[in-house]
Amino acid sequence: MVEGQSQNTSSGQALLYLTDEQLRQGIEAMFFAYRGFTADPDRILEGMSYGRAHHRAIHFIHCAPGTTVNNLLAILGVTKQSLNRVLRTLIEDGLVTSHVGRSDKRERHLTLTEAGEALEQQLSDAQRARMRDAYRKAGPDAVAGFKTVLEAMMDDDMKRAYLALREGR
Amino acid sequence: MVEGQSQNTSSGQALLYLTDEQLRQGIEAMFFAYRGFTADPDRILEGMSYGRAHHRAIHFIHCAPGTTVNNLLAILGVTKQSLNRVLRTLIEDGLVTSHVGRSDKRERHLTLTEAGEALEQQLSDAQRARMRDAYRKAGPDAVAGFKTVLEAMMDDDMKRAYLALREGR
């Protein structure tokens, strides 16, 4: 609560970007930007009985083909029951295949089918198009700063998951 | 779909930050960061029968005291039925007051009570603490870039709402 006065306790200069007002602006920017961020895939998905949860599953299965349910669970941060409902419909609809693990038969390895990859492409294209526009408008330096701040905002285990994904590619 | 090859069609240099892989990283960073962004308030709210929806309402009523229901609706981007459920509980619990408009008696002007302000402080402190840490780690230049990209990601009407809030302060 005392820290709320960071604009006063600072050594007078160069820390103005840590003002409560500046932080509040950042919070609101995050809120509005996230809406834009999800808007395009949401629009595509609506009416095809899928939602944002399906999109997330598809995205990460695409990035890590053959991943297990448990793996996906850790990345998505939901309960396995919640994920299972989503996976079940995706499997029923032929967008995802589930193979029993070779070494450990408890595991199910998940992969996108051709139809699944096609939908992934469609969603991904829409989302990347928005990102690309934003990046282009903002320029490379802004983008670097953008990523730096986002990484600093993550919880430690999320950051680990985030970095692990990059190494896998 | 053809645009997916931006790394090849580019003039060879300086546009590497527009690569599909870079965009994908940005998308994932956004996903993981948003989870961190909401984690602290969510933790505070859980167990007190409120959720993220209540937080959002409280946040924007705090920022624009005396705002109307319609106004809030436009900012939050939800239906009035959805917002009403949230507002009803907040009013019942004495965190928000609703006053009939002076000039236009159809309007209800919303304000936080002392208890409401107290909760807002608590939530806001937690969320700002995370932002402050992230900002400090990243530095002022990164923060500037962060905001630039977020603004570029917003839909036009969200951007208008976002900027309007800043002018009101």
Place this chain on the structure above:
DNA sequence: AAAATACGTCAGTCTTGTTGACATTCCAAG
């Protein structure tokens, strides 16, 4: 007087999160 606006509410649906109970599989200790 009629139409439009602002707000509240009731009823019903959908997505997506939750917990609890249960089956299968693996592994390690007795």
Place this chain on the structure above:
DNA sequence: CTTGGAATGTCAACAAGACTGACGTATTTT
């Protein structure tokens, strides 16, 4: 080798929070 515990995944039921549609009321505008 067997048995018990841990890990993986599935099914069922429920809750929060979004949505639509329909309706009522007060007020303002035309």
